[in-house]
Amino acid sequence: MKKITSFFFLLAINWCFYGQDTCNTAPVITAGLHVVSAVNGPQIPSPLCTSGPAPTFGEWYIYTPTNNYNVTVTSDIAANTPRIDTRLHIYTGSCGALTCVGGDDDSGLNYSSVETFSATAGTTYYIVWDNRWSSAGFTFQLIENPYVPPIPAPVNYTTQTISTINSSYNICVVDMNNDYKDDIVGVSTNTLKIHHQTTPGNFSVSTYTVPGTSDMPTWSLAAGDYNRDGYNDLVLGSGSGLAFWKSDGTGNGYINVNPSEYIFCQRTNFVDINNDGHLDAFSCHDVAPNVYYLNDGSGNFTHYQSGVTAGSYNLGTLASGGNYASIWTDYDNDGDVDLFISKCSGPPCELHRNDGNGVFTNISATAQINVTPIQSWSSAVADFDNDGDMDILIGANGGSGHKFFRNDLNTTNSVEEPFVNITATTGFGTDTSISRDYIAYDFDNDGKVDIMGGGNKIFFNQGGNVFATSNYSGMTVGAVGDLNNDGFLDIANNNVIHYAVPNGNNWIKVTLQGIQSNRNGIGARVEIYGNFGKQIRDIRSGEGFEYMSTLNAHFGIGTETQISQVIIRWPSGVVDTILNPNPNQSLMVVEGSTLGLAENHLGNFNLFPNPTHDFVNLSLKSGNDTIKNVSIYDLNGRLIKSDNALNNKVAVSDLQSGTYIILIENTENKKFSGKFVKN
Secondary structure, three states: OHHHHHHHHHHHHHHHHHOOOOOOOOOEEOOEEEEEEEOOEOOOOOOOOOOOOOOOOEEEEEEOOOOOEEEEEEOOOOOOOOOOOOEEEEEEEEOOEEEEEEEEOOOOHHHOOEEEEEEOOOOOEEEEEEOOOOOEEEEEEEEEEEOOOOOOOOOEEEEEEOOOOOOOEEEEEEOOOOOOOOEEEEEEOOEEEEEEEOOOOOEEEEEEEOOOOOOOOOOEEEEEOOOOOOOOEEEEEOOOOEEEEEEOOOOOOEEEEOOOOOOOEEEEEEEOOOOOOOOEEEEEEOOOOOEEEEEOOOOOEEEEEOOOOOOOOOOOOOOOOOEEEEEEEOOOOOOOOEEEEEEEOOOOOEEEEEEEOOEEEEOHHHHOOOOOOOEOOOEEEEOOOOOOOOEEEEOOOOOOOOEEEEOOOOOOOOOOOOOEEOHHHHOOOOOOOOOOOOEEEOOOOOOOOEEEOOOOEEEEEOOOOOEEEEEOOOOOOOEEEOOOOOOOOEEEEOOEEEEEEOOOOEEEEEEEEOOOOOOOOOOOEEEEEEOOEEEEEEOOEOOOOOOEOOOOEEEEEEOOOOOOEEEEEOOOOOEEEEEOOOOOOEEEEEOOOOOOHHHOEOOOEEEEOOOEOOEEEEEEOOOOOOEEEEEEEOOOOOEEEEEOOHHHEEEOOOOOOEEEEEEEEEOOOOEEEEEEEEO
């Protein structure tokens, strides 16, 4: 009896193993773990759903969902330690007449497989593994994630065609005349055309001649006030180098500065890399290590190439390049900007942690964002789940698909926590659209950051890192800003402006003027708090791949009507706090304007008397320090007076009574700010 029982038991096991070998004998599976003893079945998958040579064996399974799901099939799981090289095919149809739904070869760790597809209730799917790389056994997992269908548009758009927007490159929306309203910037050979925003939906056109030979922004454009004259300058990235168009100090003329270095520019940025209060310029280099230009404080740049120039920072040193888009953001909440680089057709994306004092550490492997294969021209970085840290969507511009990484930052320890790949549950795992540009903004003002990429649609954030799409015919990624000053973000596609129609949600817009930090506040962290919780934004110059969008921080708060506080954490370390601001307004904040008189940050100097009537004295605390210049601003950020502080004393008797911000610059070009009261 034991022998008979054992015989039937062994027969059952052998049938189970053999039953996976063909389409007609494939066993039915549901969500969970499934063991493949070996890939040795006689029927090979056909047609192949991934590229590469045909295999010699296959293993077959049948899956029929009871509900609509986003389904992930993966061999990249802990049960396979170490991972093995697998190849996966997924079909619908019937045996002998199969149609590919999806497939994957190497998306997982160590060439394991991960594929996510939209599964329809009641439809039969065939899941097939082949032995192209290995016949060894392994375990795979089938995961059923909620299906996220398209949603009705939570915000609608009207369009306006403006015939005078006719420059060669209409890819920039940013304030150009220092009124903190977004303007439209067009670049052509030797010509800068600006549509200055006047009343809502109306523009005043100004055209400036920019003499000299200049690279054109064939790949990207960024804006920022690098010479601190109160007007934004431009950096234009081309396939042979970059050029700077800087304001002449009046806003009525621009000067071409064209460095001679060869760069196959992709994304360009203005950013204060060394945090000295002056904007530097960065450029991704497609075929060599990345390039940056350090600002000496007088608006002069020195060229560096990462890992090549003596004393250069480590900002992407791979000779093979493939650097397509850069985002400067504070991913670890330590107050300085880090660098994320999107990669295309080769090495994985990179995350460079800013450790201060010019030290940048490539932590891509530790952060586990270095997945391959990857084909991305840009990524969207924002706090998508409103938990206080920046998450990453690596955009897809090829067949490798999107990758969504949640930041699980814990600032209470010294451990570098890895990001978590949650692509399958977000709605991006099944989206096959591609785009050069991915940008992250709260388009519908509901308090959650959305994503715009390919396919003429916006991925609207539903909460919990789940995104649902709404389609917008004819509207693609472009430069973003509030072009009619109504608190909703608009999108410029060349000479067509898509104006968001207010949907009743409330908002606040924060505009910055740096004193000790760079004038734009690029690199600042802006936070808002209320019954909605906490939201954060980083001020950045250059997002996505090509476009330059607003430098104003924009927040939607949905139907909430109160904001308890706004906090600005400046690159200098100064923290400004505004209590109970009214919603539905533009809030302009000058660095240090909310500080008390006892909160001066004057470095090696004391200021007295304070309040004062005739003079402010600046006494040295210790050591040797020399003042180069003193600037005095009112609380609206207007420069009132500049003085060389002879004998460390500045006359203020000519000032009107009130509170002022004082900025001290020493001979080492370091800046320190504080406040005083003039009686």
